[in-house]
Amino acid sequence: xxxxxxxxxxxxxxxxxxxxxxxxxxxxxxxxxxxxxxxxxxxxxxxxxxxxxxxxxxxxxxxxxxxxxxxxxxxxxxxxxxxxxxxxxxxxxxxxxxxxxxxxxxxxxxxxxxxxxxxxxxxxxxxxxxxxxxxxxxxxxxxxxxxxxxxxxxxxxxxxxxxxxxxxxxxxxxxxxxxxxxxxxxxxxxxxxxxxxxxxxxxxxxxxxxxxxxxxxxxxxxxxxxxxxxxxxxxxxxxxxxxxxxxxxxxxxxxxxxxxxxxxxxxxxxxxxxxxxxxxxxxxxxxxxxxxxxxxxxxxxxxxxxxxxxxxxxxxxxxxxxxxxxxxxxxxxxxxxxxxxxxxxxxxxxxxxxxxxxx
Amino acid sequence: xxxxxxxxxxxxxxxxxxxxxxxxxxxxxxxxxxxxxxxxxxxxxxxxxxxxxxxxxxxxxxxxxxxxxxxxxxxxxxxxxxxxxxxxxxxxxxxxxxxxxxxxxxxxxxxxxxxxxxxxxxxxxxxxxxxxxxxxxxxxxxxxxxxxxxxxxxxxxxxxxxxxxxxxxxxxxxxxxxxxxxxxxxxxxxxxxxxxxxxxxxxxxxxxxxxxxxxxxxxxxxxxxxxxxxxxxxxxxxxxxxxxxxxxxxxxxxxxxxxxxxxxxxxxxxxxxxxxxxxxxxxxxxxxxxxxxxxxxxxxxxxxxxxxxxxxxxxxxxxxxxxxxxxxxxxxxxxxxxxxxxxxxxxxxxxxxxxxxxx
DNA sequence: CTGAAAGCGCTTACAG
DNA sequence: CTGAAAGCGCTTACAG
Numbered sequence: 249x250x251x252x253x254x255x256x257x258x259x260x261x262x263x264x265x266x267x268x269x270x271x272x273x274x275x276x277x278x279x280x281x282x283x284x285x286x287x288x289x290x291x292x293x294x295x296x297x298x299x300x301x302x303x304x305x306x307x308x309x310x311x312x313x314x315x316x317x318x319x320x321x322x323x324x325x326x327x328x329x330x331x332x333x334x335x336x337x338x339x340x341x342x343x344x345x346x347x348x349x350x351x352x353x354x355x356x357x358x359x360x361x362x363x364x365x366x367x368x369x370x371x372x373x374x375x376x377x378x379x380x381x382x383x384x385x386x387x388x389x390x391x392x393x394x395x396x397x398x399x400x401x402x403x404x405x406x407x408x409x410x411x412x413x414x415x416x417x418x419x420x421x422x423x424x425x426x427x428x429x430x431x432x433x434x435x436x437x438x439x440x441x442x443x444x445x446x447x448x449x450x451x452x453x454x455x456x457x458x459x460x461x462x463x464x465x466x467x468x469x470x471x472x473x474x475x476x477x478x479x480x481x482x483x484x485x486x487x488x489x490x491x492x493x494x495x496x497x498x499x500x501x502x503x504x505x506x507x508x509x510x511x512x513x514x515x516x517x518x519x520x521x522x523x524x525x526x527x528x529x530x531x532x533x534x535x536x537x538x539x540x541x542x543x544x545x546x547x548x549x550x551x552x553x554x555x556x557x558x559x560x561x562x563x564x565x566x567x568x569x570x571x572x573x574x575x576x577x578x579x580x581x582x583x584x585x586x587x588x589x590x591x592x593x594x595x596x597x598x599x600x601x602x603x604x605x606x607x
Numbered sequence: 608x609x610x611x612x613x614x615x616x617x618x619x620x621x622x623x624x625x626x627x628x629x630x631x632x633x634x635x636x637x638x639x640x641x642x643x644x645x646x647x648x649x650x651x652x653x654x655x656x657x658x659x660x661x662x663x664x665x666x667x668x669x670x671x672x673x674x675x676x677x678x679x680x681x682x683x684x685x686x687x688x689x690x691x692x693x694x695x696x697x698x699x700x701x702x703x704x705x706x707x708x709x710x711x712x713x714x715x716x717x718x719x720x721x722x723x724x725x726x727x728x729x730x731x732x733x734x735x736x737x738x739x740x741x742x743x744x745x746x747x748x749x750x751x752x753x754x755x756x757x758x759x760x761x762x763x764x765x766x767x768x769x770x771x772x773x774x775x776x777x778x779x780x781x782x783x784x785x786x787x788x789x790x791x792x793x794x795x796x797x798x799x800x801x802x803x804x805x806x807x808x809x810x811x812x813x814x815x816x817x818x819x820x821x822x823x824x825x826x827x828x829x830x831x832x833x834x835x836x837x838x839x840x841x842x843x844x845x846x847x848x849x850x851x852x853x854x855x856x857x858x859x860x861x862x863x864x865x866x867x868x869x870x871x872x873x874x875x876x877x878x879x880x881x882x883x884x885x886x887x888x889x890x891x892x893x894x895x896x897x898x899x900x901x902x903x904x905x906x907x908x909x910x911x912x913x914x915x916x917x918x919x920x921x922x923x924x925x926x927x928x929x930x931x932x933x934x935x936x937x938x939x940x941x942x943x944x945x946x947x948x949x950x951x952x953x954x955x956x957x958x959x960x961x962x963x964x965x966x
Numbered sequence: 967c968t969g970a971a972a973g974c975g976c977t978t979a980c981a982g
Numbered sequence: 983c984t985g986a987a988a989g990c991g992c993t994t995a996c997a998g
Contacts, residue, residue, distance in 0.1 A: 251667065252748075254975055265985045270977060280983060297748075300723045301660045301669075302975035306990045308610065310660075312703070312724065320689050321886065323682065330679050333706050337713075342720050344671070345704035347692050354696075361701050364659045365671065389611075389656075472890045501890050508892040527680065531831045531860050533867040533892035613991055624969045629993060639967060661991035664974045970997085976990085982983105 253294040262290035273298060304366060313554065314344045314362035316355065316372040318398075321471075322498055324524040324543055325373060328396065331547025332371055339555055341368070348375045363389060369554045373397045376439060392557040394569075396550045398441055405557065405569040407550040409541040411441060414575035415448025416455075418493050418521045418539055421577055423456050425584060427491040427519060431464040433478035433503065434495020442470075442495060445523070449493050461485075470495050475502025482518065483510070491519035491583070497526045497538055504532055504582060515585040525578055537583035541573040549573075612653040621649035632657060663725060672913065673703045673721035675714065675731040677757075680830075681857055683883040683902055684732060687755065690906025691730055698914055700727070707734045722748060728913045732756050735798060751916040753928075755909045757800055764916065764928040766909040768900040770800060773934035774807025775814075777852050777880045777898055780936055782815050784943060786850040786878060790823040792837035792862065793854025801829075801854060804882070808852050820844075829854050834861025841877065842869070850878035850942070856885045856897055863891055863941060873941040880942050888939070896942035900932040908932075 255273070259266040264287060271279050272287040279287075290296075304310045313336050317325050333343045344367060346358040355375045362370065369392040374382065383404040386393045394405045422430050432449045436442040446465060453460050466481055468474030475494060479502075482488055494500035500522030504514045514520045515534050522529060525540030553569045560566060614628040621628070623646060630638050631646040638646075649655075663669045672695050676684050692702045703726060705717040714734045721729065728751040733741065742763040745752045753764045781789050791808045795801040805824060812819050825840055827833030834853060838861075841847055853859035859881030863873045873879045874893050881888060884899030912928045919925060 251974085256975080266976080267978085267985055267987095268983090270975095271984090274977085278983065283983080297719075298723045299664075299725065299975055301664050301725050302990090303977070304990090305658075305660050305664055305974090305992085306976045306978085308977095308990070315704075320685055323685075326679055326682075326685050329704075330706055330708075333704065337705065337717070337720070342724055343704050345674075345688075345692065345702050346696065347689055349689075358696070360656075361696070364657045365701055366658065366660050501887070505890040505892060505894075528860070528887060531864040533864060535864075610990085615991080625992080626969055626971095626994085627967090629991095630968090633993085637967065642967080658991055661974090662993070664976085664990090665992045666994085667974070968998090972994090972996105974992085978988090980988105981986085 253296050254299070255296075257294055258287060258290045258296055261294060262287045310366045310368040311340060312342045312344050312365065312367050314346065314359075314365070314367040314370045314372075316346050316348060316358055316362070316370065316374075318348050318350050318355075318373045318375045320347050320349075322496070322524075323526040323528060324497070325397075327526065327543035328373075328547045328550075331544045332551045335548050335551035336555075339551075341555075350375045350377075352377050352379075359386065363391065367391060369393070369558055371396060371550055371554055374400065376436075392554060394550050394554045394557070396546065399570075402568060402570060405553050407546055407553060407569070407571045408573070409546070410572040410574050411444035412448040412451070414523065414539045414541070414577075415445045415493060416452040417448075417575070417577050418523070418537075419449045419452035420456075421537070421579065422491040422493065422519055422521065422583060423452065423458065425491070425519060427489075428458055429464070429487060429489040429491070430458070430460075431466060431478070431482055431489035431492040432495075433466045433468060433475060433492050434470050434499045435465050435467045436470065436495075437467060445495060464489055468499070471498055472502030472505060475499040475504075476506035477502075479503050479506035479510070479518070489518075492521070494520065494522045497522040497524045497529050497536060500536055500538065500582070501528070501532060504534070504536065508533070514582040519584070520582040521577075522582075523575075529578075529580070532582070534582050535580035537580045538578055539575040540578050541575040546573060612655050613658070614655075616653055617646060617649045617655055620653060621646045669725045669727040670699060671701045671703050671724065671726050673705065673718075673724070673726040673729045673731075675705050675707060675717055675721070675729065675733075677707050677709050677714075677732045677734045679706050679708075681855070681883075682885040682887060683856070684756075686885070686902035687732075687906045687909075690903045691910045694907050694910035695914075698910075700914075709734045709736075711736050711738075718745065722750065726750060728752070728917055730755060730909055730913055733759065735795075751913060753909050753913045753916070755905065758929075761927060761929060764912050766905055766912060766928070766930045767932070768905070769931040769933050770803035771807040771810070773882065773898045773900070773936075774804045774852060775811040776807075776934065776936050777882070777896075778808045778811035779815075780896070780938065781850040781852065781878055781880065781942065782811065782817065784850070784878060786848075787817050788823070788846060788848040788850070789817070789819075790825055790837070790841055790848035790851040791854075792825045792827060792834060792851050793829050793858045794824050794826045795829065795854075796826060804854060823848055827858070830857055831861030831864060834858040834863075835865035836861075838862050838865035838869070838877070848877075851880070853879065853881045856881035856883045856888050856895060859895055859897065859941070860887070860891060863893070863895065867892070874944040878942045880936075882934075884937055888937075891941070893941050894939035896939045897937055898934040899937050900934040905932060 255266045255269040258269045272284045348355040466478045522538035525538045529536040614625045617628045618625040631643045707714040732755045758765045825837045881897035884897045888895040
């Protein structure tokens, strides 16, 4: 903790008061250009480093923003984090990062720490099981909050995805491929986002008057391992579903993998759709059909929502932002080429997949 | 920026001085238990939040640590970040996160920002092309620095991997599978880590008196896209390599994917080895053989190295840490089952891979 | 065992 | 256009 020169040192070196130095550093137009240049020169030659902590203490404002993420093992949240950090850095803010790994206890600890660090605002993707009162409590601390991906009511700025629409779209796509028995993998009980996604799936099935057996709604962990379990369940069902809509790409990757282990291929033996369009979905074998809402876009909007909040004054307060991106379906090989008997001929032709070497 | 109660308010409420409050908050044994309890009760009922910024300013120490990462699109670095954040949080530090995306300019900006934020220490995985003088410069700021994954000389604490050993090990494994023509994908010019990895590969080939054609050392981006290009190159070579050692898992995933597109299977048509053992390597199709040094372990050691530096006093200064983990090879299907003609029979038997459904 | 005082490095009215 | 003064919320010798 060696401490370098302060504005006092610059003031002495430039022959002005520290008030003047402070104003120059803030690029105030009140200081004569000539004086300003003299001060800047002194700062440069002394190797001065601005102390944001001191400025925040005195000026009662902060330039750090807390980012609380529930699951960094999911690349989607990493993409979101990267986008947010980029936008905030560009706006002159530094990002305090914390990972909760879905632990509410860790989240509580982390939020206290961020409050002590005096963050100007918070972007949070809450851990599963977070108390509904938490957003209100955070706001009562006077810290603007933007929730990402996991909505918790209309009283807090929220940026997420229209999950119901997306999962209906995904299901519709599978129905168009000729599938009539479709499973949903990743139904976690009491978890709002899983409910939305399941409802989207169920509504599309209902719209086409297709029944949904209870066992087709599969409750597994939202990980590749969960996806693997789902596949094993599906292949024990009689008659078994010929397609599966997965909670997210992590689950879908597990599904693709378990199929491969069984010597089967996604798209042929079982049509598979994921959600998030993580970068890796393009390079899975076979490539994964998935819903895309754009992590980069969502992160940008979340950041901008928070930045807008930070720059608004008490009397021009804007209404709460509730932004839900409309996903698109990116169709790749994992969902085409199989399907019911009468559909398989056409979809096989579409597949564009050829083995040029036997095995 | 609404400001809550301060130690002054607690002092008034508890009927003591703010010195006493401060000492109680620091759990000083100098304060009588009875008084301390009274103070804590007052703090609780006022909803007091400790102001770390003010404490850092006055006490000349800080509890934030900066983490500068070159590439978060690579899951390995995410695993590293998560481990580091966990250990630091446990030790009472908050992590300031910044992503440079391999841009030296961004890195410069980010380091200035972290210095202004008065970080107690820095953990950095430098961007490609970082000037050799940078670590020395950072240390001259009085900020302890730990370099991860990318060594830049012996004068700075460094935690990384013994790449030469690892890549020799990977190459040795392929030779044992009967391969004699082996390619190396991901040789970036002028990049120290790529040089180490290539040298490991070359040395193992030399040890077995196997020639290495120039064209087998393939210079591609260190991404899945680079891996795909490498495969296309390999299949144009005559005679072509039957195995490839990849710079990392990202490249290897691209290799697996391009092979699949060509209707070929890794392990049969081309043996593939990666490096990093990212979580996803377990779920690729086929599963990826890869070098593992343990992101979690490396992150833990890097954090502990920094924490040790932070707690040492001027006169018990320890020598520079140069820790290079010895990787192990995790053998999965991508590297077994193919190979030269006389080896293929045995390795096929070892493979444990069966297609139960034709395609 | 506790309190009064000085001060960390800044910013911001206010005065001139 | 510039400076003197007060103060942000803490900590830390020092005195008693």
